Each structure stands twice: as C-alpha cells, then as structure tokens.
Amino acid sequence: MAGTPALSVRDLSVSYDGTPAVVGAGLELDEGQVLAVLGPSGCGKSTLLRAIAGLEPATGRVRWHDQDVSTTPTHRRGFALMFQDGQLFPHLTVARNVGYPLRIRRTPRTAAAARIAELLELVGLSGFEGRLPSTLSGGERQRVALARALAASPRLLLLDEPLSALDAGLRQRLADDLRRILVEAGTTAVMVTHDHEEAFAVADRLAVMRDGRIVQSGPIADVWRSPADPATALFLGYARVVEGAAAAGLLAAAGIPDSVSVALRRSALSVADDGPLKGEVVDVRTTPGQLRLVVRTDHGELDAVASLDRRPAPGDDVRLRVDATRMARLPGRSASHQPALD
Amino acid sequence: MSTARRLAALAATALVPLAVLGVFFVLPVSGMVGRGFWPHGHLDVGGVLDVLTRPEIRRAVWFTVWTSTVATLLAGALGLPAAYVLHRVAIPGRTWLRAILVVPFVLPTVVVGVAFELLIGQSGPLAFLGLDGSPVAIVAGLVFFNASVVIRVVGGAWESLDPRPAEAAAALGASPRQVLRDVTLPALRPAIVSASTVVFLFCATAFGIVLTLGGLRYSSVETQIYLLTTNLLDLQGAAALSILQLLVVTLLLLAAAAARRTPDAGVARSRARLRRPARSDGPALLATFVLLLLVVGPIASLVVASLRIDGAWSTANYRALQTPGAHQALLVPVTDAVVNSLRIAVDATWMSLLLGLTVAALVTRRSRSRSERHLRAVLDGLFMLPLGVSAVTLGFGFLVTLGRPPLDLRDSPLLIPVAQALVALPLVVRVLVPVLAGIDDRLRQAAATLGASPVRALAVVDLPVIWKPILAAAGFAFACSLGEFGATSFLVRDDRPTLPVVIFRLIGHPGDLNFGMALAGSVVLGATTAAVMLIVEQLRVPSVGTL
Incomplete structure (x- = not known):
C-alpha cells in the first residue's frame, strides 16, 4: 500500500x-x-x-x-x-x-x-x-x-x-x-x-x-x-531531561555524540563498580524488581537503579554505568518546547 | 456545519412552534393589552398607571400577595412532611396515599370550588366554623391544590437524595434533627425554592377557586381582570393588571429557573431505601394526615352530596345530566357537554403534544456555540410564558383579535383546543425536557458511528426512553384541558359548551335540580381527570408536574 x-x-x-x-x-x-x-x-x-x-x-x-x-x-x-x-x-x-x-x-x-x-x-x-x-x-x-x-x-x-x-x-x-x-x-x-x-x-x-x-x-x-x-520525552515516560554542560558530560560518558539536551529513562544509569560516573546517594526507594535511587553527580541530581542485592544508603558514594540505549538526544531545550497557540 | 448554518437550521425548526405561539398567544395577549394602552386611538400610558392607584385594584393586589404568601407557606408546611413520609418512610398503602395526594393538582378548579362550598357553606357540616366566603376558605382551597406540587417536586428530590452524607453526619454524632437541619434540608433547598416559586405562581394566578369561593367580596388580580373585562368592560384596567401580572410572573419564572440550576427530576437516578416509621416521624405523619383530611374532606362531601336528594340516597342528579337542567339553565343536555369536552380535550392534547415535543427537542439538543446555547435558553423561556399570562387575558384576547378578519376563527372548532393546548404547553414541555436532556448525546453518536441514520438513532436511543413520558404528558395535557375554565369560558358558544363551563352556569342558576346536576357534573369531571392522572401516575415518570 x-x-x-x-x-x-x-x-x-x-x-x-x-x-x-x-x-x-x-x-x-x-x-x-x-x-x-x-x-x-x-x-x-x-x-x-x-x-x-x-x-x-x-x-x-x-x-x-x-x-x-x-x-x-x-x-x-x-x-x-x-x-x-x-x-x-x-x-x-x-x-x-x-x-x-x-x-x-x-x-x-x-x-x-x-x-x-x-x-x-x-x-x-x-x-x-x-x-x-x-x-x-x-x-x-x-x-x-x-x-x-x-x-x-x-x-x-x-x-x-x-x-x-x-x-x-x-x-x-x-x-x-x-x-x-x-x-x-x-x-x-x-x-x-x-x-x-x-x-x-x-x-x-x-x-x-x-x-x-x-x-x-x-x-x-x-x-x-x-x-x-x-x-x-517526559510524556513518553522518560524520567528526566538534562541540558547544557550536564547533557554533554552524560553523552560523553555514554559515548554518543553531543546534543543540546538529553532525555533519560529511569534505568539509563545503573550502579556498577566499574562505571565511569561518580555520585552520592540522596534517596533510595525499593520496588519489587529493583532499587530506585536519586544520586547527586557532577551533572546534577539524576535517577538511577540498582539491583536488589545491593544495599546503598543515603550518603554512600557509588559508581554509575550509562546505558546509551536508554537515553534520547533531543534537538531543543525544555524552555522552548511550548508551541504558542494562534 | 458552520455556526451560522446551525443557527439557521435551529431557527427553521423553531418556526412552526414560534408561529403558533405568535398567532395564538402573542397576538391575542398584545391585542388585549394594546386595547388598554390605546383606548381612544392614541397612546395613554398615564391612564394605565392611574388604574394601579384605584383602591379596589390595590385591594386586589394586596389580597393576591397575602393569600398567595400564606397559602405557599402552608402548602410547604404540610407538603414537606408529606413528601418525606410518602417518599422515604415505609408506611402501608403508600402508593395509594401518594396517588390520592397528588391528584388535586389536575382537579378542575370549578369542581374544587364547589366541593369546598359544600363543606363549609351554610348547610355544610363545617358551617359552624363560619368560614363561608372568608379568605380562610380561599387559602384552604389554594393549599388543597398546591400541596401536591410540593410533594411532587420535593418528594422526587428527596427520594433520589444520596443517603451517605446524612449517614456520615450521624456517624459524627448528629441527632436526626441536626441531620435534617444541617445536611438534608440544605441538599433539598433548590427543590424547595423551586417548588415554592411555582406554588406562589399558581396561587397568584388562581382563577376558578377564587371566583367560586371569594364571591364578590374578595377578588384577586386574576378575578379582577375577569370582572373588569366582562362585567365593567374596563379594558384599560384589565390591561394594566395583565401587564403587572405578566411582569411579576416573568420575574418568578426567572427565579425558579435560577433555583433549578441543580438537577431537574432526572431520568437515571438512585432510589433511597425506605426506612421503617419511627417515633421521630410522628409530626411528619400527623402533617400528612391533616393534608389527607384537607384533600379527602371536600371531595367526599361532594360525592356524598351529589348522591343525596331531600335527605335520601338517589342517582337522580346523575340521571338529570341527560337534560338541559331546570328553567332552561342550559341550551343542551350536560351529556352533550361531556362529549364536547372530551372531543376538545383530545384535540388540545395532540396539539400541545406536537408543539411540546418540538419545543423540548429544540431546547435539549446539544449546543455547539455560546450564541446557540443562548438562543435555546430564550426559546425555552418563551414557551413557558403561557404559564404566566392570565388565562382570562388569553381568552379575551382570542375574542378581540381572532374573532374578525383577517383571522376570523371564532367559529372554528379548533379555536378552544388551541387555547387549551397553549395553557397546557408549559406543563408538557416541563415533563419532556428533563427526560430528553437526560439522554447522553453520545448514545446517539454511538448509534451514528455504527451506521444508524438520524431517524434510526432516534428509534434506538430516544424512543425507548421517551415513550412513557410522552404518554404521561399526554395524560397531563388531557386532564388540564378537561378542567380548563378561564380561557374556555370566553370562547365557548352556548350551544356547544364544555363541562366546567356548564357546571359554572348550573351553580349560577336557581333551583335544587340545577345545583344537584352541578354536583353530579363535578363528580363526573373530577373522576375523569383523577382517573387520567392515576394512569399517568402508574407510568412513574419522575418529571410529571415538577415544572
């Protein structure tokens, strides 16, 4: 057709x-x-x-x-x-x-x-x-x-x-x-x-x-x-949109080309001892399948996940791996996303 | 479709009912009013205003205001407890009791006037109270009619009231009295306000009851219009009063519409479970009983009196209905009038139904723009107007505007049915509008997307819901038309009278037989309207009589 x-x-x-x-x-x-x-x-x-x-x-x-x-x-x-x-x-x-x-x-x-x-x-x-x-x-x-x-x-x-x-x-x-x-x-x-x-x-x-x-x-x-x-991106279920220098840093860590901003799914960052990013755990919440963390990094506060066998507590330092398939490069900034109605 | 085209289509559909309203309502009423303002070929506003300063006119206005106020309060005081008892308490014979208490609304005023006269008149069982010809009798008569309105309007709302807020209040420690005051009555307030407004309206425009019970000593605005028009030929005075009445009634209707913001008697509604009568229900039961006495007493004395001649039981009064009465009281036998009344009522019923359905369909269709919504609201209000215009004004207006070329309809057999259809129209519209408005437009749309043409969508969505209300509205219109007196009394020819007119003539003529025949005629008329109304009641259409 x-x-x-x-x-x-x-x-x-x-x-x-x-x-x-x-x-x-x-x-x-x-x-x-x-x-x-x-x-x-x-x-x-x-x-x-x-x-x-x-x-x-x-x-x-x-x-x-x-x-x-x-x-x-x-x-x-x-x-x-x-x-x-x-x-x-x-x-x-x-x-x-x-x-x-x-x-x-x-x-x-x-x-x-x-x-x-x-x-x-x-x-x-x-x-x-x-x-x-x-x-x-x-x-x-x-x-x-x-x-x-x-x-x-x-x-x-x-x-x-x-x-x-x-x-x-x-x-x-x-x-x-x-x-x-x-x-x-x-x-x-x-x-x-x-x-x-x-x-x-x-x-x-x-x-x-x-x-x-x-x-x-x-x-x-x-x-x-x-x-x-x-x-x-946010409406499609991405957890967070990061812009500017932070976006550049994250994209570099994931090994993909630079962009103005990047949308992250909750599982884009995961706790791994050999990960390229460092951060401090701010909040931990347990769900049936995994732990959901909020981690303070050089690129600001970000969401991350960890498997249930790890026991990170607020204040702990962790290393994070970045999964390029769970992030999306965005052409624009969030401030300019609202189209005006005529 | 563009907005302009939709508005044009709306106007085109409205054309027929608007034309009927224009020719048979606006033209007669403005003709009548015009005669008052242009008495000698030139405009005389001062003369009309002067009328309002006349002492007898001021008396009539004051009398109307205070009797209507007192009657409204009393109808509420008796009707509210009765509404509660009949709709929320499990008492034996509830269905019958409800039927008995709501029937008075359609009883012809002439019949009720005769019945009250029998009870409290000179030879009646309550003669010792000295109420004959007193304002008390008139107020009692008004309450007789209008308590049923309160029961219908408020009872319907009470029945569908969500019981959970009251249960929540009780769980928080409120006594039954506090629950009533803090939860139930506030929730019923729109219904109560709406009912009171309508009752006041009916009281203020009551004609037959004031004329028969008030005699010459007391007159209201409505009977004053009648006297000025027929006896004194003072059209200026009548016009002034008609305009005053129209203004007040329009204001009341607007107030009632505002009070009705909260739901009309709906279609899909919950039913509260009935509770067993408790000791705390005592006062409400007592009020219901008093109301029952007020309703049954006059009717019973009417039936009994119609069956008694010279202290013995007899059906002679009924047999005499085949004659034109003693001393040439009438030109034709009463039975002819019965047949004539039925024939006219049938015509008036299909007319008001046809008009009412068109109007109801017009005003309930979903509006796509604000201007369209406004237009529909204006149409809705316009067709309520006959409720507010004195039937006497309408009847006399028919005579002066439609009785000569270019519109010589005086001999048309459809003239009286048209007048009665217009009087019944607001009632028909009010029965149908809540039902049609309660149909979710998306059901029709669902039918359309499944391939149903507009007519087929109507058949599957509207018809199953509306056929009962249509029957109920038909019965309602039929009963109203049978009992209509105010407008009809101007339009009937003596050789083709209606039953209410014949009864009024018979009362006015001397002679025991004539009076006995009036009683028998009243029973026949009352029984017919009551029977129609009881059938309507069986249809269980919640919006009947809620206005």
Whole structure:
C-alpha cells in the first residue's frame, strides 16, 4: 500500500466559540495498522477523533483511500467509534447491542446470530448474550462495546480512551487482548489515549499531541527512540531531561555524540563498580524488581537503579554505568518546547 | 456545519412552534393589552398607571400577595412532611396515599370550588366554623391544590437524595434533627425554592377557586381582570393588571429557573431505601394526615352530596345530566357537554403534544456555540410564558383579535383546543425536557458511528426512553384541558359548551335540580381527570408536574 495511505487527514481544525481545540492536524495510516494518538488530557485528541468520525464541525480534509469523506455524515462514513465509557444501549441485551449494526444492515437473522456469537467469543464473553449492560462490570462493558463496534465491520475503527475507565490490572490485560483482537481482525484503527504504556501495548504507529497540535508522529519505536522535544520525552515516560554542560558530560560518558539536551529513562544509569560516573546517594526507594535511587553527580541530581542485592544508603558514594540505549538526544531545550497557540 | 448554518437550521425548526405561539398567544395577549394602552386611538400610558392607584385594584393586589404568601407557606408546611413520609418512610398503602395526594393538582378548579362550598357553606357540616366566603376558605382551597406540587417536586428530590452524607453526619454524632437541619434540608433547598416559586405562581394566578369561593367580596388580580373585562368592560384596567401580572410572573419564572440550576427530576437516578416509621416521624405523619383530611374532606362531601336528594340516597342528579337542567339553565343536555369536552380535550392534547415535543427537542439538543446555547435558553423561556399570562387575558384576547378578519376563527372548532393546548404547553414541555436532556448525546453518536441514520438513532436511543413520558404528558395535557375554565369560558358558544363551563352556569342558576346536576357534573369531571392522572401516575415518570 506504499504511497496511498488508507486514512489521510489533512490540516484538520476544530474550534469552539473561537477557541481552538485542534489546530491543523495531519495524519496518515496504512490499511491494517493501528495508530495511537497520545497526549495529556485536554490536548484535543478526543476532539480530533470525533472530528474524524464526523461528530464535530471541522475544517480540513478527511480521506479514505481516494474518497473524500469530509462532508459525509457520520453514519455513512463506515468509521465506528468506541466511546470511553462504551455507551451501550441500556435497554438492549448484550446480543442485541452487538447485533445492532447488523440489524441496520439487514443481516439475515441466522447469519447475525452466528456473527454475534463469533464476536462475543473474540472478546471473551461467550454466554453473555442475554445479559443487560447494567449487570456487567466495567471491563465486560468495554468488551461488549468493542464487539459492537467490530460488528459494524468498520473500514476504520476509532477508539476513544477505550481502557482508561478501568482499573490498572484489568487495563493491562485488556490492552493485550485489544492488540490481539485488532490484529486477528486485521482492523485499521486509531486509538486515543493518555497512557503511553497502553499506546505501546496496542499500536504500530504513534502520534503525540499537545495543545491541539500533533507535535510528532511516526512508527512507535522511532518516536520512542527520538522524541521531538523535552515535553514529548517526559510524556513518553522518560524520567528526566538534562541540558547544557550536564547533557554533554552524560553523552560523553555514554559515548554518543553531543546534543543540546538529553532525555533519560529511569534505568539509563545503573550502579556498577566499574562505571565511569561518580555520585552520592540522596534517596533510595525499593520496588519489587529493583532499587530506585536519586544520586547527586557532577551533572546534577539524576535517577538511577540498582539491583536488589545491593544495599546503598543515603550518603554512600557509588559508581554509575550509562546505558546509551536508554537515553534520547533531543534537538531543543525544555524552555522552548511550548508551541504558542494562534 | 458552520455556526451560522446551525443557527439557521435551529431557527427553521423553531418556526412552526414560534408561529403558533405568535398567532395564538402573542397576538391575542398584545391585542388585549394594546386595547388598554390605546383606548381612544392614541397612546395613554398615564391612564394605565392611574388604574394601579384605584383602591379596589390595590385591594386586589394586596389580597393576591397575602393569600398567595400564606397559602405557599402552608402548602410547604404540610407538603414537606408529606413528601418525606410518602417518599422515604415505609408506611402501608403508600402508593395509594401518594396517588390520592397528588391528584388535586389536575382537579378542575370549578369542581374544587364547589366541593369546598359544600363543606363549609351554610348547610355544610363545617358551617359552624363560619368560614363561608372568608379568605380562610380561599387559602384552604389554594393549599388543597398546591400541596401536591410540593410533594411532587420535593418528594422526587428527596427520594433520589444520596443517603451517605446524612449517614456520615450521624456517624459524627448528629441527632436526626441536626441531620435534617444541617445536611438534608440544605441538599433539598433548590427543590424547595423551586417548588415554592411555582406554588406562589399558581396561587397568584388562581382563577376558578377564587371566583367560586371569594364571591364578590374578595377578588384577586386574576378575578379582577375577569370582572373588569366582562362585567365593567374596563379594558384599560384589565390591561394594566395583565401587564403587572405578566411582569411579576416573568420575574418568578426567572427565579425558579435560577433555583433549578441543580438537577431537574432526572431520568437515571438512585432510589433511597425506605426506612421503617419511627417515633421521630410522628409530626411528619400527623402533617400528612391533616393534608389527607384537607384533600379527602371536600371531595367526599361532594360525592356524598351529589348522591343525596331531600335527605335520601338517589342517582337522580346523575340521571338529570341527560337534560338541559331546570328553567332552561342550559341550551343542551350536560351529556352533550361531556362529549364536547372530551372531543376538545383530545384535540388540545395532540396539539400541545406536537408543539411540546418540538419545543423540548429544540431546547435539549446539544449546543455547539455560546450564541446557540443562548438562543435555546430564550426559546425555552418563551414557551413557558403561557404559564404566566392570565388565562382570562388569553381568552379575551382570542375574542378581540381572532374573532374578525383577517383571522376570523371564532367559529372554528379548533379555536378552544388551541387555547387549551397553549395553557397546557408549559406543563408538557416541563415533563419532556428533563427526560430528553437526560439522554447522553453520545448514545446517539454511538448509534451514528455504527451506521444508524438520524431517524434510526432516534428509534434506538430516544424512543425507548421517551415513550412513557410522552404518554404521561399526554395524560397531563388531557386532564388540564378537561378542567380548563378561564380561557374556555370566553370562547365557548352556548350551544356547544364544555363541562366546567356548564357546571359554572348550573351553580349560577336557581333551583335544587340545577345545583344537584352541578354536583353530579363535578363528580363526573373530577373522576375523569383523577382517573387520567392515576394512569399517568402508574407510568412513574419522575418529571410529571415538577415544572
């Protein structure tokens, strides 16, 4: 499909009463791929998704292959949207909720029943056909909503924070399930989330959004490896951004070329007797897998990890090894990362 | 869609209800008011203002203010405890009791006036109290009607009140009385304020009850408008009072809207568990009992009196309904009036329902911009206005503006239904708006993204939620239309009267048979509206009658 993306969004803007919510957003996505739009709450990512679905008045272009759907009403776009809280029809059973898109498409009864059973099995809810939404748990409801969205056989599936209403353990499990289901069904999907781990678990591509603009997009590993600016790095789960002379020192210790600033993951520095950096332990915290330290070095206070068999205490001197694969060189300084809204 | 196009679409949809409101409400009312301001072809504002200094007008204004205030306080004093008992305490026969206590709201004023007259009149069982023709009787009548409003509005809020803050206060050492004062009543304050405003409004615009119980000695602003218009043909005075009333009522409606910021009687709401009656519930139970007596007493005496002739039980009064009464009291038999009333009520019901649904859909759709939100709010307020205009003004306005070319509708069979539909419209809108507003717009959007067209989305999302409220609103409008007296009394022709008008005529004519027939007619009318209301009650739509 090289050259002709399935979904292409050009210069899409949405504003409410003159206040911009989405500014000039552009996206491209190939058939069968999953794109995660990642951003803090209030950045306009849900509005972008709803605009793609045709639920928000927007300027700009939304195309599906060669077809411009910018003025097509929502129900004729063939894009299904799964809402953050599911939005199941409360008076219909699970089977009738999932079967609703089939009923609209006049699918014969037996074929519909088979498809409903198949979809419920896909989301792990076989046997739930007769239940009402109010008797389901939050996770079950989201699974039904997903099955219902898939029943529409959408050209494009839009997922609006599908997992954020769930508790942490369930979210992790459902994120893996979601990935499996989307891949098995070969679905092209755009998912909006504020949780970078969820994005990594589900998506192939990533677009980072801030203050109504898409600040960076690309294959998920690329974006992860080289964030566009310090704010993006921090949002992607990097623990700290170091600038200037300190950045130069750290990069030299890691043996990679100089840069204005550098983003460090928590595990970029680890305690090792033969490490090139020296420092004094300021704080120690124990987690199930490792010790998390804050160490004062020549380059300022930095995060570091140590294996559980070591027992460093505050005040101890330690030596640190630098792992170049857990840091990212950044082109800009943190002071200049905020793009102004017009 | 651009903002301008959305606003244009909104205006286009609003066109039909606005046109109806314009022709059948704004035109008659302004025609009536205009006659007061332009008595001799030129503007005379001073003359209108002079009216307000007349002693009998000032008396009427003062009388309206104090009776309405006292009646509002009493309705609250009896209605609040009853709301608590009926919605939070597990007492036997609760459902029935609730039905009995909320029915008075739709009973025709003429019927209630007759019932009270029977109880406290010269030969009534309570004649010794000397209340006949006194302001006490009028206040009692107003409380009779409006305690049910308090029970509905506050009871609904009380039922869905989260019990946990009260439990938290109790766990911190607050006594039941302190919990009530510090937690429960503050939480109910919006509902109480809203109910009081509406009750005051109803008291201040009450017509039939003041006319039948007040006689000529006492008159309120509303009955004064009637007297000035019909008996004295003093349109200037009537116009002045109408404008005064409209202003005050608009202010009250604005206050009620502000008090309503906190949720309307919602759709999805929690239900508190009922508690067993405890000793501390004694005063509340007593107040409920007093209210029950106030409601049942007059109705029972009406039913009994209608069945008694010369000290013996008889159904003669009911059989006489097939005749036009003694001494040519009427032109047609009462049964004709019953059929006529039902026919008019059916027409008024579908009209108010059609208008009400359009208006409710208009004002509850999600707004995309501030100007759009404002426009919807203005529309919402506009269609509440019929609540604030004297039905007498409306009726007489119909006569003076729609009774001659270019709009000669005086002989149209739809004239009375239109007037009644407008009177019922605010009630219908208020039943439907909270329900429609309670539907999450994202459900409709979910349907749309699954491929449902707007009509199909309506069928799967709105219809399952709204069909019961539509039925309830229909019943409500039907009951209101059956009992409507103020506007109808101006518009009926003597050969095609409605039942409330016939009852009023019969009371005015001498003769035992005529009076007996008025009683029997009242029972028939009251029983019909009560039956409709009890069916509505079975639908369990929380927003009915909450305004």
